[in-house]
Amino acid sequence: MSINTDMAVRVTAITQVAESVKRFRFERLDGKPFPVFPGGAHVVVAWKDGGMIRRNPYSLMSAPGDTSAYEISVLRVEKSRGGSAFLHEKVKLGDTLSLSQPVDLFPIDQRGRKHIFMAGGIGITPFMAMMDQLSKLNQNFELHYAVRTRTHGAYWQELTERYGAHRVKIYCDAEKLFIPTEPLLGAQPLGTHLYVCGPGGMIDGVLGTARKLGWPEENLHSERFLAPPPGAPFTVKLTRSNKTVEVAEHQSILEAVEAAGVDAPFMCRGGACGQCETNVTACDGEILHHDHYLPQADKASGKKIMICVSRIKGKEITLDL
Amino acid sequence: MNIKFKQETFRDDFSFQNSPEAIRRFPFPFHEDKYMYSVNMEPHVPGSKGHAYETLIDVDEHYISEMADRAKVLKEDPLRCQALPHMMQAQWDTLELLMEQMAEGYPDLFTLTRQADQWHWINRPLNIDQKFTFGDVTTLPCEPMEYITRQSQGDFCIVDQRDNNLWMDAGIATTQADWSLDFDIGMNFMEWHGPVPLAHQMGVFERALKFLLNLQQGKPVRRLNWTMTINPRLDTSPENYHKWGSDRMTVTPENVGQKVHLRCELQSLWRLPRSNAILFVIRCYLLKMGELVEVPKWGRRFPRVLKSLPPELVDYKGLTRFRDMTVEWLSKYDDGKPTSPGIYPD
Amino acid sequence: MLVNGIKSRPVYTGLTIDPNAGRHLFALEGEGPQALFDQVQQVGAGFLASAQILYVPTTAAPKDHAAKIAALKPDDLWLAPTIAVLLNRFRNELSRATMRTRIYVAGTEGFIGQVMRETLDFGVDHKSIRNEHRGSEARRVQCVHCKGITEDVKTSPYACTHCGLNLLVRDHYSRRLAAFQGVSIEAEEPGTAPPPEELFR
Numbered sequence: 069m070s071i072n073t074d075m076a077v078r079v080t081a082i083t084q085v086a087e088s089v090k091r092f093r094f095e096r097l098d099g100k101p102f103p104v105f106p107g108g109a110h111v112v113v114a115w116k117d118g119g120m121i122r123r124n125p126y127s128l129m130s131a132p133g134d135t136s137a138y139e140i141s142v143l144r145v146e147k148s149r150g151g152s153a154f155l156h157e158k159v160k161l162g163d164t165l166s167l168s169q170p171v172d173l174f175p176i177d178q179r180g181r182k183h184i185f186m187a188g189g190i191g192i193t194p195f196m197a198m199m200d201q202l203s204k205l206n207q208n209f210e211l212h213y214a215v216r217t218r219t220h221g222a223y224w225q226e227l228t229e230r231y232g233a234h235r236v237k238i239y240c241d242a243e244k245l246f247i248p249t250e251p252l253l254g255a256q257p258l259g260t261h262l263y264v265c266g267p268g269g270m271i272d273g274v275l276g277t278a279r280k281l282g283w284p285e286e287n288l289h290s291e292r293f294l295a296p297p298p299g300a301p302f303t304v305k306l307t308r309s310n311k312t313v314e315v316a317e318h319q320s321i322l323e324a325v326e327a328a329g330v331d332a333p334f335m336c337r338g339g340a341c342g343q344c345e346t347n348v349t350a351c352d353g354e355i356l357h358h359d360h361y362l363p364q365a366d367k368a369s370g371k372k373i374m375i376c377v378s379r380i381k382g383k384e385i386t387l388d389l
Numbered sequence: 390m391n392i393k394f395k396q397e398t399f400r401d402d403f404s405f406q407n408s409p410e411a412i413r414r415f416p417f418p419f420h421e422d423k424y425m426y427s428v429n430m431e432p433h434v435p436g437s438k439g440h441a442y443e444t445l446i447d448v449d450e451h452y453i454s455e456m457a458d459r460a461k462v463l464k465e466d467p468l469r470c471q472a473l474p475h476m477m478q479a480q481w482d483t484l485e486l487l488m489e490q491m492a493e494g495y496p497d498l499f500t501l502t503r504q505a506d507q508w509h510w511i512n513r514p515l516n517i518d519q520k521f522t523f524g525d526v527t528t529l530p531c532e533p534m535e536y537i538t539r540q541s542q543g544d545f546c547i548v549d550q551r552d553n554n555l556w557m558d559a560g561i562a563t564t565q566a567d568w569s570l571d572f573d574i575g576m577n578f579m580e581w582h583g584p585v586p587l588a589h590q591m592g593v594f595e596r597a598l599k600f601l602l603n604l605q606q607g608k609p610v611r612r613l614n615w616t617m618t619i620n621p622r623l624d625t626s627p628e629n630y631h632k633w634g635s636d637r638m639t640v641t642p643e644n645v646g647q648k649v650h651l652r653c654e655l656q657s658l659w660r661l662p663r664s665n666a667i668l669f670v671i672r673c674y675l676l677k678m679g680e681l682v683e684v685p686k687w688g689r690r691f692p693r694v695l696k697s698l699p700p701e702l703v704d705y706k707g708l709t710r711f712r713d714m715t716v717e718w719l720s721k722y723d724d725g726k727p728t729s730p731g732i733y734p735d
Numbered sequence: 736m737l738v739n740g741i742k743s744r745p746v747y748t749g750l751t752i753d754p755n756a757g758r759h760l761f762a763l764e765g766e767g768p769q770a771l772f773d774q775v776q777q778v779g780a781g782f783l784a785s786a787q788i789l790y791v792p793t794t795a796a797p798k799d800h801a802a803k804i805a806a807l808k809p810d811d812l813w814l815a816p817t818i819a820v821l822l823n824r825f826r827n828e829l830s831r832a833t834m835r836t837r838i839y840v841a842g843t844e845g846f847i848g849q850v851m852r853e854t855l856d857f858g859v860d861h862k863s864i865r866n867e868h869r870g871s872e873a874r875r876v877q878c879v880h881c882k883g884i885t886e887d888v889k890t891s892p893y894a895c896t897h898c899g900l901n902l903l904v905r906d907h908y909s910r911r912l913a914a915f916q917g918v919s920i921e922a923e924e925p926g927t928a929p930p931p932e933e934l935f936r
Binding site: 638 | 743
Binding site for chain 1: 446476478524532544550551552600602603605606607608662664665
């Protein structure tokens with residue numbers, strides 16, 4: 069029942085927006101408008117890398133109502149598995165890639181009376197689209213944005229100009245300025261929602277403070293950038309397609325299965341949406357669950373795995389695929 | 390496509406009936422000779438010509454009369470159309486989706502022209518010509534969901550997605566099978582399906598919810614649901630149950646063909662772009678027993694389905710008082726021959 | 736119409752004190768204070784120093800509840816003459832509350848529902864509200880036909896106090912209306928309503 073709704077696109081602009089951060093602008097080859105998307109949504113970008121198809125999720129950062137182009141911003145990661153390095157170094161103007169339909173796993177809670185965004189580094193991208201959307205709806209929001217240095221931080225100047233210093237606060241590590249999480253979260257009116265995006269440690273820290281202050285779980289939202297972590301190679305046996313596939317060090321099970329020509333369901337490729345949940349028939353080692361989707365009980369059962377990010381410590385796993 | 394719109398009623402003298410073409414295009418909900426709940430969802434893609442699936446938002450010969458019936462219901466009871474305040478973006482999403490689909494499916498009947506946020510909508514069957522600013526409620530005669538669903542057949546629910554659940558936070562219901570929007574608005578997926586028997590224990594709703602939470606833009610899905618109604622009455626609401634409930638006492642062996650209707654809901658579900666909400670379209674089709682037996686396959690199949698229905702479903706769907714009589718009447722048309730798989734006529 | 740196994744009825748999970756909250760706002764009715772006393776027994780009275788308690792004693796509740804609360808010396812105790820007056824004051828408190836304020840409700844089901852509804856209007860998720868059912872099991876019911884609400888319904892069927900129809904009380908609950916649903920029990924065959932049965936005490 070898979071209908072292919074992917075969109076073939078051409079790279080029409082590449083802009084260096086900060087140290088190690090490039091913005092890519094995509095326009096459709098068929099000239100049709102892009103779908104409008106909700107602020108916070110991402111697309112899965114697919115490209116050919118040698119003989120392989122690589123697919124990575126990126127938050128959309130352009131204005132959600134702008135159907136002429138989609139834009140993403142990519143941080144060049146030091147220990148990249150190939151995604152950010154490929155986009156930074158190999159992709160040229162005019163190249164063609166493929167984009168999935170937008171998917172929103174980091175939605176704005178529309179009931180909120182006020183919205184606080186806290187971004188660390190490249191975590192700013194989903195908030196760019198969310199703020200554009202909220203400002204057009206005349207809704208109440210604030211951005212608190214932490215950057216390493218002024219030159220590493222992308223978009224802080226234009227965001228300050230656009231939304232005003234009363235709504236956009238920049239905190240620069242190098243200047244010893246940090247988000248004053250505790251006083252800030254202690255004073256928000258009832259009905260405020262908090263959204264955090266950035267490095268894992270920052271997300272845990274901010275959410276921990278919010279909980280300590282008595283914020284209810286229902287008002288806390290976060291998105292983690294989770295690339296499939298590397299690990300020792302292992303073998304996957306697929307019972308339904310009757311295939312045996314090797315998973316390399318820098319490959320996810322999903323990628324290995326796709327490379328073998330097996331059509332497995334996926335959506336976010338970041339361990340969040342639940343679409344690639346797969347039943348485990350047998351496993352001779354330990355499953356390393358990296359997703360933040362499966363409930364703890366399912367993880368402990370050893371019967372389920374999210375193949376987009378999780379792998380095993382062992383020789384072989386048998387999957388119902 | 391040349392639709393001949395009918396002038397007919399769904400109340401009082403009940404002049405509704407289907408043309409031979411409308412009978413053949415009826416979305417018959419049984420793909421085999423028995424029925425049980427299942428997560429029977431499939432991609433909502435355009436189907437064959439001359440079937441209700443031909444376009445994604447179906448407009449048929451009953452359009453004008455159904456819209457007139459809706460206007461009457463809303464005049465008597467405006468609470469049939471409600472939206473919680475945080476659903477305004479989803480309302481605009483709904484308006485856009487329905488206008489786009491209708492204009493694309495029926496260019497001779499509907500036209501949508503857009504210059505940035507300046508929109509121009511023409512609805513020829515209902516003689517509407519409306520210029521408005523997309524996103525600005527004050528440029529429409531009412532809120533966007535009400536505006537467009539007064540021009541669209543079927544009931545509509547807009548559900549918000551949060552906390553791994555779906556919340557029915559807006560909707561319009563004037564052709565519903567016995568549920569109250571005024572009561573159910575604000576409920577989550579499990580809560581508003583609360584009264585449905587058997588399906589919870591079967592895990593049907595859990596699986597359906599999991600599936601819908603991942604519904605993607607550009608990939609709508611559909612399913613068929615059904616019940617039975619005495620007289621071609623669209624508004625079988627609980628609000629008016631004390632007015633229509635006694636209809637169920639009026640079935641006799643002589644009038645089954647005219648009075649008893651199979652009521653099919655073609656439900657389509659769409660991810661909305663700005664709000665990330667999901668639009669449930671619940672489109673109701675009515676078919677008289679006398680019309681149903683015009684298709685020999687359906688005449689054989691339907692009595693078999695009715696006979697084998699679990700008692701909980703007979704009770705929940707309100708069929709108790711007339712099921713046996715209907716089976717008896719239909720049995721004349723069941724010669725015992727096998728039926729072909731699938732819902733379409735042979 | 737079936738009434739068993741219906742899912743929309745709220746689950747009242749208990750008044751458990753949130754130790755992280757900076758302020759505790761209580762709305763109590765009738766026997767509701769007993770849930771508060773139980774908490775004091777379990778976790779001590781420390782949280783009361785930052786607790787604001789709005790209480791509406793009802794005729795059915797013993798008179799000494801208010802005195803017992805006062806003896807615990809909460810930061811603020813306010814007694815309301817009626818539920819409507821309490822809700823009015825409660826709204827005012829919500830407009831001044833911060834995200835550090837935790838909301839607690841205890842009393843009859845109809846009362847809990849009404850307080851929850853006020854809170855939802857402030858953009859608060861219903862799951863953030865701590866609640867505990869105390870006192871009568873009588874229901875607040877909306878007649879689906881005339882939309883009239885009848886308080887303290889103890890039987891099913893019952894005669895709607897507004898339109899007079901005999902209504903079956905379904906186990907279908909609306910958070911937004913803070914009421915159960917009443918549907919005509921004899922719509923198909925008028926005159927066949929069974930005698931009322933006391934189901935909710």
